[in-house]
Amino acid sequence: MNYRFLEDVAIADIAFEAFGRTIEMLFRNCAIATEAVQCDVKNLKKKITKEFEVKGKNEKELLYNFLEELIYYKDAEGLLFSSFKISIVKKGELHLNAVCKGQEVNSKTRVFTDVKAVTHHMFELSKKEKQWYARVVLDI
Numbered sequence: 848m849n850y851r852f853l854e855d856v857a858i859a860d861i862a863f864e865a866f867g868r869t870i871e872m873l874f875r876n877c878a879i880a881t882e883a884v885q886c887d888v889k890n891l892k893k894k895i896t897k898e899f900e901v902k903g904k905n906e907k908e909l910l911y912n913f914l915e916e917l918i919y920y921k922d923a924e925g926l927l928f929s930s931f932k933i934s935i936v937k938k939g940e941l942h943l944n945a946v947c948k949g950q951e952v953n954s955k956t957r958v959f960t961d962v963k964a965v966t967h968h969m970f971e972l973s974k975k976e977k978q979w980y981a982r983v984v985l986d987i
Contacts, residue, residue, distance in 0.1 A: 850880035860966065862984045870906060871933045873972075873979035874913060874943065878931045881914050881965075882949075884985055885921065887957045891929035893948035901943050907972040909941045910981060914965045917947070921962070925952045960987050 849872070850865035863880045867873030882888050901916050903909030913933075920926045928949030935943050952958060964986040971982040 849876040850883075852880075852884075860968075860984050860986050861960070861962075862969070862982065864980065864982045866981075867979045868977065870935055870979050873981055874910060874933050874935070875931045877910060877914060877981055877983060878917060878928070878933075878947075880983070881917055881962060881985065882927055882929065884987070885959055885962055886927050886952075887959075888927075888929045890957065891927055892950045893930055894950045895926060895948065897924075897926060897928070897945075897947045897949075899945055899947075901945070903941050903943070906941065907970070909935070909943055910972055910983075911965055911967075911970065913943055913945065914983065916945075918962055918964060920947075921952075926950070927952055927956070962987055 850863050852863045861884050865876040867876050901912040903912050928947040930948035932946040962985045966984045966986050968984050973980050
């Protein structure tokens with residue numbers, strides 16, 4: 848598994864840590880973990896494609912902005928995603944281009960909980976040996 852939920856980190860929130868051989872794989876795994884908190888990702892249809900770009904001055908800020916953008920689409924358009932294609936390039940600051948596939952939440956969507964935001968509490972991103980690592984706490 849490329850992510851796991853952390854039971855004893857946050858009392859009223861949900862925490863997870865994710866891993867990836869590349870920074871793009873890490874971001875993808877963080878996105879899947881964020882969506883998995885909210886719904887049964889495996890049963891989401893890939894009916895809708897949403898493309899967007901986010902920026903950040905470093906990898907940590909970029910990850911935060913990316914996950915917040917996923918939450919925005921859930922809140923503003925009722926979209927949850929199960930597939931993520933991510934590319935990151937440096938043009939002065941870091942630019943993340945995402946192609947996300949999923950569906951609108953409807954009466955058949957099995958929703959678990961509502962993520963309100965990504966918190967800065969214990970937010971971590973680093974490269975350890977040959978693997979990228981992140982710890983994220985989500986406000987629910």
